[in-house]
Amino acid sequence: MGGVISLSMPAGALFRDENGEVRQQEVTAKAIPYYAWCHRGASEMVVWMPRSAENAAAAPPPTLANRSKVTASFVCPTDSLRAVNDGAEPERSADGSIPRMTWWDHKGTAEWIQYEFPEPARIEGCAVYWFDDRPKGGCRIPQAWRVLYRDGGAWKPVPKAKIDKPAANRWNEARFAPLNTDGLRIEVQLQDGFSGGILEWKLLEAK
Structure with missing residues (x-):
């Protein structure tokens, strides 16, 4: 990232399997400064992250399209x-x-x-x-x-x-x-x- 400071943290992600059942898996989330995203200005952006599975949206089940x-x-x-x-x-x-x-x-x-x-x-x-x-x-x-x-x-x-x-x-x-x-x-x-x-x-x- 060319010296840009980023934060990595453990997180959880929801997804749907082939049968449509919601599953949860452990992932690593990375946060980067707002200014470093797409040449933005030196300003801030509020990001809301769900703290429980009940408030999170599950990713769609695997399809030929999303695997392509x-x-x-x-x-x-x-x-x-x-x-x-x-x-x-x-x-x-x-x-x-x-x-x-x-x-x-x-x-x-x-x-x-x-x-x-x-x-x-x-x-x-x-x-x-x-x-x-x-x-x-x-x-x-x-x-x-x-x-x-x-x-x-x-x-x-x-x-x-x-x-x-x-x-x-x-x-x-x-x-x-x-x-x-x-x-x-x-x-x-x-x-x-x-x-x-x-x-x-x-x-x-x-x-």
């Missing part, structure tokens, strides 16, 4: 790639209460985001919740989007996919015949003069 590696053509330095698979359910496209991933400040460009699976899987679709902070913000739903899958190291468009027209405040789905792959990619064309982003991206595994 996430990469993108670009991500705003103040946003997070992990926002798209953290399991947080958006209430609306301008939901500022949960993390987000955006391509800000790229505007009107072609961009992409992808999952690299930990092991090959059989997929029949995906669902994405677009970030759109109108009327005052600079992000909008994309002009268009498509889905690609990885085949032998090459990215190929999913054949005969039924893809929802981009819409705000709801899940947008892409459905296709089940296929075996080790990765999925979304390509978007951003609207002219606007950027865009994603609040959550789910994978639909074939039964």
Whole structure:
């Protein structure tokens, strides 16, 4: 950390297992000075930490999405790639209460985001919740989007996919015949003069 003083302490974390049961595990929490986070000013920030399990929120159960590696053509330095698979359910496209991933400040460009699976899987679709902070913000739903899958190291468009027209405040789905792959990619064309982003991206595994 380049000489920045940090504090490490024992802590507990809640998570849900494959059956949805809440479990607790011991972890190490690290605190860093506010000014050292994303080039903030020399000021303070109050952080509330629950002191009991009853007041803590459990992490979502493991899924193929949250076990996958996430990469993108670009991500705003103040946003997070992990926002798209953290399991947080958006209430609306301008939901500022949960993390987000955006391509800000790229505007009107072609961009992409992808999952690299930990092991090959059989997929029949995906669902994405677009970030759109109108009327005052600079992000909008994309002009268009498509889905690609990885085949032998090459990215190929999913054949005969039924893809929802981009819409705000709801899940947008892409459905296709089940296929075996080790990765999925979304390509978007951003609207002219606007950027865009994603609040959550789910994978639909074939039964």
